[in-house]
Amino acid sequence: MKISNTKNIVFITGAFVSNESWNEWIPYFESKGYSSIAPPWPHKDAPAEVLRNRHPDSEIASNRLQGLIDYYVGIIGQLKVKPILIGHSIGGLLVQLLLQRGLGIAGIAIHSVPPQGLITFKWSFLKAGWGPLGFFTSTKKSYLMSFKEWQYAFTNGMSLEQQKASYYQLAIPESKLIVRDTITNVAKVDFNKPHAPLLLLSGSDDHTIPASLNYANYSKYNHSNSVTDYKEFKGRNHFVLGQPTWKENADYILDWISKVIH
Numbered sequence: 001m002k003i004s005n006t007k008n009i010v011f012i013t014g015a016f017v018s019n020e021s022w023n024e025w026i027p028y029f030e031s032k033g034y035s036s037i038a039p040p041w042p043h044k045d046a047p048a049e050v051l052r053n054r055h056p057d058s059e060i061a062s063n064r065l066q067g068l069i070d071y072y073v074g075i076i077g078q079l080k081v082k083p084i085l086i087g088h089s090i091g092g093l094l095v096q097l098l099l100q101r102g103l104g105i106a107g108i109a110i111h112s113v114p115p116q117g118l119i120t121f122k123w124s125f126l127k128a129g130w131g132p133l134g135f136f137t138s139t140k141k142s143y144l145m146s147f148k149e150w151q152y153a154f155t156n157g158m159s160l161e162q163q164k165a166s167y168y169q170l171a172i173p174e175s176k177l178i179v180r181d182t183i184t185n186v187a188k189v190d191f192n193k194p195h196a197p198l199l200l201l202s203g204s205d206d207h208t209i210p211a212s213l214n215y216a217n218y219s220k221y222n223h224s225n226s227v228t229d230y231k232e233f234k235g236r237n238h239f240v241l242g243q244p245t246w247k248e249n250a251d252y253i254l255d256w257i258s259k260v261i262h
Helices: 025-031 048-054 065-077 090-100 123-133 147-153 160-170 176-181 211-220 246-260
Strands: 008-012 035-037 084-088 106-110 198-203 228-233
Touching: 008 025, 008 065, 008 090, 025 035, 025 246, 048 160, 065 090, 065 176, 084 090, 090 106, 090 198, 106 246, 123 176, 147 160, 198 211, 198 246, 211 228, 228 246
Parallel strands: 008 035, 008 084, 084 106, 106 198, 198 228
Antiparallel strands: none
């Protein structure tokens, strides 16, 4: 199935990282003819170092998933045509939720946080997610991953130099409430509902969102007349957007887009 062409892409950032995660992706996709934006989340329109220095940040801590959905609905509403949506982690969940509303002509969910009702008891997932959920701590304070947590949850398998550089450039405080909201009805997807073409990508080395969880997410979609595709990449961790192999993922996405959109 193919649908009418568009040249707009909205990149949707995940939790704990700056929207500068897309800094290499935007010019690359623009070189292929796509007008691309990667808006910062509310209260996060500042360099990562500045945001870390503000931690704990009560404004960031107040962010909720529903507010984030509404925020992207507003951004998409300002575009002249429906965009292609590309999101990472919680951004991948947002892609799925926005496609449910008919707000994209195609969606790519990269190492996506799953919709409500999908969970795994794999140890790496539980270990990576326990701290950010912030149980037994105040939700009025933002959560900032320590460098040790960043090494495990995002950059496992990378060199120490790469881990340090990525933490300094991109790690930012997060709302515990947004993380908790991903297991509520706000994150519910109707898997039987028709939807625009959707591609889910996973990584074999992702501690935060194991590939098995992304595959379970993919397998839930039941509408036979809607395009839903899945691809697992070997060697990808949760820092997939910034790994040296990022362009291979980008090229796969571009090729997939060319097949479902004309």
